[in-house]
Amino acid sequence: MHIPDTFIPLGQAAIYWIISILFIARAVKWARKDMKENMIPLFGVLAAGIFVLQTINIAASLLIPVPMFTGVSWHIVGAALTAIIFASPWAAVLLMTMVLAIQSLFGDGGITVMGANILNMGIIGGFIGYYTFIGLGKLSVKRPVAMFAGGWLSMLLPAIALSFELWLAGTFPLKQGILLMGTFQGIAGIGEGLITVIVFGAIIKARPDIVNEETHKKESTAKVAAVGIFALLGLAVAAPFLASSNPDGLQQTASLVMSNEINNMIAPITPLFPSYAIPGMGEAGRVAAIVIGFAAILIISIGISRVIKKA
Amino acid sequence: MHVSITEMERETYKKSPIHGIDGRIKILMTLAITIYVVALPRMETLNFTKLGILEAYLLLLLLFSKIELSHLAARFAIALPFGLGISILQPFLKQPFLHDFTIMYRLPMGIEVTNEGLLYGATIFLKFFVCISAVILLSSTTSMSELVASARRLGLPKEMALLFTMMVRYLFVFWNMLGRIRTAQKTRCFEIWNRKVPRKWTLEQIGYTISSLFIRSYEQGERTYQSMLCRGYCADAHVYVDKKKLHITDFAVLAITFGVIIITNIQVF
Known part of the structure; x- marks a missing residue:
């Protein structure tokens, strides 16, 4: 799922590059300062290993026993895996950046779009994968299950982000893109999740000192919440563009069964945002309505939880 | 089709005029061509001549580089599928940045092939192809360590x-x-x-x-x-890269590349 050159116009590609460079700079600083020692050489060598293990092709028929998929294969990405092992999403950002840079020399991905690819696979994949794992762990979900979920989402959400980038670039329609890439990555994600669990299990047996389990426990809930809110907000902004303009099931049935009554009926309460949109603002209004609603729900739930805590 | 990185590296150790060009020059060439191609307008029939000239130039360089044709074919075959797939779908899609569509063919099940979609699909595929050619030229004539050293020098x-x-x-x-x-x-x-x-x-x-x-x-x-x-490594240590002088031929190649890019913009074509 590497975006090739020319599929994203130069201006947009530059924005993704800027975002990625900020994250890469922080990731380099993490490898230099936040680890116990300056670990830059070690990560350079490890990146070579990650590059090679991405070339291991795994048969798709292992996951879905459909004869159509004979010969189709996928490979693991390892963003969630590396983030979980080193207990930091910055490890994933750093390693994925290196791997993607070398892959672009093979024609996998490209130069102008490398920023977008790093954003999808390294940053979104690493952060979502890691904080899903930590968050579910905090909710006392069993570790393998949390890890599987992290691995799965670290494949699915980048695919959704990629569909959005291609749609913003005007290269591919949004709904078909999400359906196509989401299905493919959703299936490959199952494999990614399973492999993440198996590999983590093997590594913790062989070299328990590599895995930074203490940090897993210490990770603050606020960070998990922040990443979660960021991801949900992203999905909330995305939602209006995906929503069908056709009436939903309930409305459809109602209008079939009692078309006269509906037309004569006067709504008892005028909603704040009719049809989930701020009138006169087009799609921007729908996005704004959802963001406002999302923020309102968030504030209310934080308020309620405070009150309950005090009581 | 499968190309191992060892095969790829073997090609970079051949001797040819293209292999001899300084890595810095080749990186700058690839960057210039890629950025120029990506920045070309989305929909313009003029693009085809521009891209044609650039592609011919790149193929000429590849010819001089003595890379085996089978190796080149394999490299292209690996790089193309995803981009090709998305380009092929374009004639059937309604591009969001366009408003008027001329329908060329109507296929069953309400599928329509549009003139504009076809033009956009062809343009994006050719642009993508030129970019891939530039990257393949760079990576099959420059060894990886040379690439890193050149990037450091840049x-x-x-x-x-x-x-x-x-x-x-x-x-x-x-x-x-x-x-x-x-x-x-x-x-x-x-x-x-x-x-x-x-x-x-x-x-x-x-x-x-x-x-x-x-x-x-x-x-x-x-x-x-x-x-x-x-051996004394510390945080302030950095990779030693020896200074390498650029020759007149290197500057000439860079000048020719920019010349080709400028020529494509002359209105005659």
Whole structure:
């Protein structure tokens, strides 16, 4: 799922590059300062290993026993895996950046779009994968299950982000893109999740000192919440563009069964945002309505939880 | 089609006029061509001549570089599929940045082929093809260590340079390691397409292969890091890159490349 050159116009590609460079700079600083020692050489060598293990092709028929998929294969990405092992999403950002840079020399991905690819696979994949794992762990979900979920989402959400980038670039329609890439990555994600669990299990047996389990426990809930809110907000902004303009099931049935009554009926309460949109603002209004609603729900739930805590 | 990184590296050690060009010049050429091509307008029939000239120039350089044709074909075959797939779908899609569409053919099931879609699809594919050609020219005539050194000379930050130096140095070690693991698995009749064994078992074996590679590369990293410390490595250390003088031929190649880019913009074409 590497975006090739020319599929994203130069201006947009530059924005993704800027975002990625900020994250890469922080990731380099993490490898230099936040680890116990300056670990830059070690990560350079490890990146070579990650590059090679991405070339291991795994048969798709292992996951879905459909004869159509004979010969189709996928490979693991390892963003969630590396983030979980080193207990930091910055490890994933750093390693994925290196791997993607070398892959672009093979024609996998490209130069102008490398920023977008790093954003999808390294940053979104690493952060979502890691904080899903930590968050579910905090909710006392069993570790393998949390890890599987992290691995799965670290494949699915980048695919959704990629569909959005291609749609913003005007290269591919949004709904078909999400359906196509989401299905493919959703299936490959199952494999990614399973492999993440198996590999983590093997590594913790062989070299328990590599895995930074203490940090897993210490990770603050606020960070998990922040990443979660960021991801949900992203999905909330995305939602209006995906929503069908056709009436939903309930409305459809109602209008079939009692078309006269509906037309004569006067709504008892005028909603704040009719049809989930701020009138006169087009799609921007729908996005704004959802963001406002999302923020309102968030504030209310934080308020309620405070009150309950005090009581 | 499969090209191993060792095969790719072997091509870069050949001797030819193109291989002899300084790595810095080749990186700048690739960047200039890629950025120029990406910046071309989305929909314009004029693009075809511009892209045609650039592609002809790149193919000429590839011809002079003595790279085996079978190797080139394999490189293109690996790089093309995803981009080709998305380009082929374009005539059937309604591009959001366009408003008027002329319908060329109507196919059953309400599928329409539009003139504009076809033009956009062809443009994006050609642009993509030229970019791929430029990257293949760069990576099949410049060895990876030379690429990293050139990038460092062009001003790549020292931490990134160190990371990439370590990475390309060990890429081939781990590539061969994976090869040995695969051979060992083959002698035991392990095959990922084998349906006669439980899927869970196969998946576990793959997982163990990956874990083994991960741990081995981590341990190699530890050993390398420790031996670097023994030799006085510290946070302020950086990769030594010797100064390399650019020759007149290097500047000439860069000038010709920019010349070709400028020529494509002359209105005559």
